[in-house]
Amino acid sequence: MGESAMIKLDALGKRFHGPSGLVTALDDVSLEIAEGEIFGVIGRSGAGKSTLLRAINLLERPDQGRVFVGGVDLTGLRSDALRLERRRVGMIFQHFNLLARRSVYDNVALPLELAGLTRREIRDRVRPLLELVELADKADQVPAKLSGGQKQRVGIARALAAEPRILLSDEATSALDPQTTRSILGLLKDINQRLGLTIVLITHEMSVVREICDRVAVMDAGRIVELGSTFDVLTRPTHPLAREIARGLEPELKLDHLFGERFSEVPVLGGTTLLRIAFSGPHAEAPVISDLVRRFNVDLNILSGTIDHIQDRPYGVMKVELAGSVEPVVAHLKSLELGVEVLGYVRSALRTAL
Numbered sequence: 555m556g557e558s559a560m561i562k563l564d565a566l567g568k569r570f571h572g573p574s575g576l577v578t579a580l581d582d583v584s585l586e587i588a589e590g591e592i593f594g595v596i597g598r599s600g601a602g603k604s605t606l607l608r609a610i611n612l613l614e615r616p617d618q619g620r621v622f623v624g625g626v627d628l629t630g631l632r633s634d635a636l637r638l639e640r641r642r643v644g645m646i647f648q649h650f651n652l653l654a655r656r657s658v659y660d661n662v663a664l665p666l667e668l669a670g671l672t673r674r675e676i677r678d679r680v681r682p683l684l685e686l687v688e689l690a691d692k693a694d695q696v697p698a699k700l701s702g703g704q705k706q707r708v709g710i711a712r713a714l715a716a717e718p719r720i721l722l723s724d725e726a727t728s729a730l731d732p733q734t735t736r737s738i739l740g741l742l743k744d745i746n747q748r749l750g751l752t753i754v755l756i757t758h759e760m761s762v763v764r765e766i767c768d769r770v771a772v773m774d775a776g777r778i779v780e781l782g783s784t785f786d787v788l789t790r791p792t793h794p795l796a797r798e799i800a801r802g803l804e805p806e807l808k809l810d811h812l813f814g815e816r817f818s819e820v821p822v823l824g825g826t827t828l829l830r831i832a833f834s835g836p837h838a839e840a841p842v843i844s845d846l847v848r849r850f851n852v853d854l855n856i857l858s859g860t861i862d863h864i865q866d867r868p869y870g871v872m873k874v875e876l877a878g879s880v881e882p883v884v885a886h887l888k889s890l891e892l893g894v895e896v897l898g899y900v901r902s903a904l905r906t907a908l
């Protein structure tokens with residue numbers, strides 16, 4: 555990316571004085587985001603996501619490091635020049651931040667009024683934006699009359715009014731139900747494609763990242779602990795937190811509940827083995843399981859299985875109980891570039907009875 559990055563964060567540091575001492579919100583964070591990318595930042599509450607996002611337009615000024623937007627070093631600008639550069643960056647929020655007494659139209663028009671556009675210029679911008687977010691028929695309503703999804707659409711139209719190159723989204727779907735979330739994410743994707751807008755989106759929900767992000771950074775305690783394409787971070791996370799977040803998308807299977815006393819963390823003589831097999835890469839859709847049974851003459855009991863698409867690539871996870879010799883099976887699966895992990899062991903029912 556280098557010179558052409560739309561956003562470049564260089565060694566950002568930020569500390570706050572909290573009630574119980576100094577808090578490090580950003581700890582040496584460097585990141586480049588390309589033009590036209592939808593970039594996700596995920597992490598737990600308090601990880602530093604909002605601070606990172608707000609540093610992109612210097613709403614939060616870092617103590618250390620530099621922020622470049624479109625090649626311009628914002629950290630070096632005086633306040634009047636910074637104000638102009640900030641117009642390249644729109645922002646949407648979890649709680650919409652609409653003005654309650656203003657109509658939908660006037661909420662979207664506000665940034666343009668502040669920028670000194672004429673009534674006519676404002677109308678020529680606001681009308682198409684209301685069409686874009688499918689709220690043309692609600693122009694004269696006040697926000698209180700709108701649903702959550704409609705309010706966020708107003709927020710999006712307002713953020714786009716000044717024709718920014720970048721849209722920052724701080725948990726913009728966290729207050730919405732799953733169906734409305736999908737429709738807002740669909741709108742963001744549409745805007746990204748139609749207008750070539752770069753989007754940086756922070757969330758604590760991996761399902762949001764999976765839905766629209768090209769790349770994702772996982773944050774923990776002010777640091778980026780994992781960074782990669784959404785597919786790679788979801789299918790082969792390396793940092794423990796990234797793994798935990800990625801696994802959170804899988805249906806939960808409580809092995810100790812399922813097998814009770816028979817479940818064991820360590821191998822047991824004459825018992826079975828529980829495997830998690832992740833299907834991605836060239837063999838994501840091949841009939842691997844039936845082939846295993848034939849090839850190795852093992853008994854295999856499928857406990858759970860899902861198949862999903864991440865960035866249009868198939869990805870499946872299966873949890874199985876395997877009776878028989880495990881090593882050759884694992885070796886074979888690994889030779890197919892499948893992810894294999896032993897989840898535990900199960901004592902045979904017979905032995906428990908004895």
Ligand SMILES: Nc1ncnc2c1ncn2[C@@H]1O[C@H](COP(=O)(O)OP(=O)(O)O)[C@@H](O)[C@H]1O
Pocket residue numbers: 570571572577578579597598599600601602603604605606
């Ligand atoms: N204005 C502030 N004053 C004091 N502490 C703050 C302030 N803003 C953020 N923090 C602290 O910085 C850390 C990161 O916060 P934040 O960036 O909001 O995290 P996230 O968005 O991931 O939940 C947290 O410990 C938070 O309490």
Ligand SMILES: [Mg+2]
Pocket residue numbers: 603604605
């Ligand atoms: Mg936050």
